[in-house]
Amino acid sequence: MRGDKSWYQLDNAGKLYSSIISSRATTLFRLSATLTSPIYPDLLQEALELTLQRFPFFKVQLKQGFFWYYFEGTDQMPQVEKERYYPCMSLSIKKRGSFPYRVYYYNNRIALELSHSMTDGTGGLKFLGELVKQYLHLKEGIPIEQEEISDEQLEAETENGFRRYYDKSIPAPKTKLGNSFKLPLELDKKGYYHIVTGIIPVEALKKKAKEYDVSITIFLTAIYIQSLLTIQERTSRRKRPVVINVPVNMRSYFPSDTMRNFFVSITPSIDARLGKYEFEEIIQEVKIEFSRLLTPKKLKQYIKQSVISEKSLMLRLMPSPIKDMVAPSIYSFFGEGQYTSGLSNLGIVRVPSEMEKYIERVECYPPPSIGNKVKAILTSYKEHMYISFGNLSKDRMLEREFFRSIRELGIQVTIETNDEENEDGLLSEMRN
Amino acid sequence: MAYCPKCGIRVERDNRPCPLCSFPIPKVNEDGEEVVRVRKFPKTTNPYPSYMRRVLNRIFIFITLLVFVAVSLMAYIDYELNEMFTWSRYSNLSVLAGWGFIFFTFGYVKNYYKVLIGIGLDMLILLFGLDLFNGSLDWFIPLAFPIVTGTTVVAILYWSVVRALSVRGFNVIGFFFIAAVILIMWINFFIQNYQNKTDPLNWLIVTVLQLLPVLLIMLYVKYGMPERIKQKIARKFHL
Numbered sequence: 001m002r003g004d005k006s007w008y009q010l011d012n013a014g015k016l017y018s019s020i021i022s023s024r025a026t027t028l029f030r031l032s033a034t035l036t037s038p039i040y041p042d043l044l045q046e047a048l049e050l051t052l053q054r055f056p057f058f059k060v061q062l063k064q065g066f067f068w069y070y071f072e073g074t075d076q077m078p079q080v081e082k083e084r085y086y087p088c089m090s091l092s093i094k095k096r097g098s099f100p101y102r103v104y105y106y107n108n109r110i111a112l113e114l115s116h117s118m119t120d121g122t123g124g125l126k127f128l129g130e131l132v133k134q135y136l137h138l139k140e141g142i143p144i145e146q147e148e149i150s151d152e153q154l155e156a157e158t159e160n161g162f163r164r165y166y167d168k169s170i171p172a173p174k175t176k177l178g179n180s181f182k183l184p185l186e187l188d189k190k191g192y193y194h195i196v197t198g199i200i201p202v203e204a205l206k207k208k209a210k211e212y213d214v215s216i217t218i219f220l221t222a223i224y225i226q227s228l229l230t231i232q233e234r235t236s237r238r239k240r241p242v243v244i245n246v247p248v249n250m251r252s253y254f255p256s257d258t259m260r261n262f263f264v265s266i267t268p269s270i271d272a273r274l275g276k277y278e279f280e281e282i283i284q285e286v287k288i289e290f291s292r293l294l295t296p297k298k299l300k301q302y303i304k305q306s307v308i309s310e311k312s313l314m315l316r317l318m319p320s321p322i323k324d325m326v327a328p329s330i331y332s333f334f335g336e337g338q339y340t341s342g343l344s345n346l347g348i349v350r351v352p353s354e355m356e357k358y359i360e361r362v363e364c365y366p367p368p369s370i371g372n373k374v375k376a377i378l379t380s381y382k383e384h385m386y387i388s389f390g391n392l393s394k395d396r397m398l399e400r401e402f403f404r405s406i407r408e409l410g411i412q413v414t415i416e417t418n419d420e421e422n423e424d425g426l427l428s429e430m431r432n
Numbered sequence: 433m434a435y436c437p438k439c440g441i442r443v444e445r446d447n448r449p450c451p452l453c454s455f456p457i458p459k460v461n462e463d464g465e466e467v468v469r470v471r472k473f474p475k476t477t478n479p480y481p482s483y484m485r486r487v488l489n490r491i492f493i494f495i496t497l498l499v500f501v502a503v504s505l506m507a508y509i510d511y512e513l514n515e516m517f518t519w520s521r522y523s524n525l526s527v528l529a530g531w532g533f534i535f536f537t538f539g540y541v542k543n544y545y546k547v548l549i550g551i552g553l554d555m556l557i558l559l560f561g562l563d564l565f566n567g568s569l570d571w572f573i574p575l576a577f578p579i580v581t582g583t584t585v586v587a588i589l590y591w592s593v594v595r596a597l598s599v600r601g602f603n604v605i606g607f608f609f610i611a612a613v614i615l616i617m618w619i620n621f622f623i624q625n626y627q628n629k630t631d632p633l634n635w636l637i638v639t640v641l642q643l644l645p646v647l648l649i650m651l652y653v654k655y656g657m658p659e660r661i662k663q664k665i666a667r668k669f670h671l
Contacts (some may be wrong), residue, residue, distance in 0.1 A: 082474070191479065313552070396451075407439065412442065414433075414444075415451050416437075416443075416451075420473070
């Protein structure tokens with residue numbers, strides 16, 4: 001926040017996300033922690049209030065300015081709610097009095113659903129971590145240190161990382177993606193979002209990735225691409241490149257404490273027109289692509305790219321309601337429309353040892369998107385990796401192909417979905 | 433814990449379809465083994481239908497108020513100026529008929545047949561009134577009545593046929609063209625009749641000549657077209 005002013009600008013990514021919000025593409029992603037005992041709503045509410053004292057820049061609401069949206073500080077307090085809608089759905093963050101996130105509880109789970117216009121996965125995890133810490137302090141009495149938050153620290157947590165590392169003289173990268181393969185999926189009705197989570201032992205995955213001498217991210221990206229290639233083979237006569245959008249957390253390359261968006265997307269791809277790819281070949285290509293792009297020098301180019309798009313004079317002079325009208329189609333044409341799907345890795349979630357025994361699992365769900373109807377996000381906690389697919393369609397062709405491939409490698413996969421409870425109703429209706 | 437025989441993945445509950453491929457996973461757990469399951473997700477509600485309803489209701493109430501004000505105002509002005517209702521009869525009847533049309537299209541009547549009949553009656557009343565206000569019924573009986581009734585009947589028949597079809601796909605489009613030809617020729621007949629130019633035989637030949645290509649195309653699609661092109665068209669038009 002800027003000194004005594006109680007508002008701040010959105011970052012580059014946030015500006016884009018705020019303009020493309022719709023009833024389907026809510027830009028909400030979910031981070032959840034499942035504890036070992038049922039959640040007490042009163043304590044959770046208290047914990048949320050304490051967490052907002054620690055992160056005052058989250059006590060804001062999205063407002064529409066003349067040219068851009070902005071976040072404005074508020075005296076209202078967000079209320080925790082019992083989960084009742086489909087994940088990442090049915091929250092209009094632009095409505096007056098609504099926050100750009102919400103906190104849900106259900107049985108043992110605390111779920112934080114955040115709009116991407118506010119922060120990315122890393123920022124969200126930090127917030128969720130603090131929330132769970134405060135909750136466990138109230139509930140189980142785990143010790144916490146009383147932190148004194150200095151203005152410098154707040155400044156560092158709200159800095160715009162893109163602007164800080166933006167270098168005017170660096171040229172933007174030349175990437176031409178062209179026409180990529182699209183999964184033949186039909187959208188389900190509004191308000192529905194289908195999640196499939198696969199739970200995989202990390203050790204087995206690590207061992208398998210080591211056999212190919214790559215990291216788990218590269219390994220899973222390669223399986224993801226292979227699954228998409230198999231589906232293309234089966235469903236489409238014309239071959240197209242398979243392009244995956246992989247967000248990169250910039251904090252690992254450019255030191256920053258920011259809790260706003262600070263990521264860029266790289267796009268590893270395999271061109272199916274060149275012939276049939278073996279799994280080893282895919283892994284090699286992805287590995288080279290990752291090591292080629294993931295250097296501070298190359299990533300600075302991507303920063304440049306995401307900043308210049310915001311600096312264009314035409315865009316800046318366009319009133320924000322008009323931006324709202326044109327942004328969704330521009331985004332689906334030049335942004336997501338160029339990818340086949342997205343896979344992001346939130347990495348390993350580590351919590352202090354005194355908290356660990358109260359937290360059973362940590363999961364995340366990707367934000368729904370119309371350009372890429374299926375997206376996946378992975379995170380690992382303790383000895384498990386949780387791979388969650390978010391799907392705006394009812395068809396699970398990609399999930400099926402992906403988890404079958406993993407299973408064929410001899411790795412155990414446990415599947416959970418959010419449709420089960422609703423299917424129960426359907427099944428009993430069918431029987432009657 | 434149970435496994436899907438096709439996917440090989442593990443699921444918590446047995447005796448239900450696999451979440452990935454819908455293959456029925458057999459019952460493997462002993463009855464005593466079944467632990468009390470903790471629900472992972474709530475029974476979710478989808479707020480969008482009721483939200484849309486609320487928005488539509490609000491729009492409808494607003495329109496109704498607007499119509500009420502407009503009608504009263506026009507009637508008042510007309511009466512003040514002419515000491516009788518003259519031009520306001522035309523405008524008020526049109527506005528009210530428009531309101532009726534919106535009522536039927538806003539989803540307050542659930543049955544499609546009733547919606548079609550309702551809109552047809554609405555139109556008949558409007559046209560009857562407009563003709564009558566001129567002094568005598570001029571064009572309502574020979575033109576408006578058969579055309580509106582014919583349109584309604586054709587629409588109802590088309591909807592019944594589409595509903596009764598076992599395979600919809602291309603048939604929906606084919607029958608649409610047939611309905612369109614019949615309707616257009618029906619209208620054509622009454623207009624020619626009004627101009628005293630009717631030649632029933634000629635009319636019948638033209639109608640059949642128009643229907644023939646539609647029928648031939650439908651037969652070709654059903655029996656002659658390669659499966660691959662059919663699939664492609666079905667994909668492109670979401671049939």
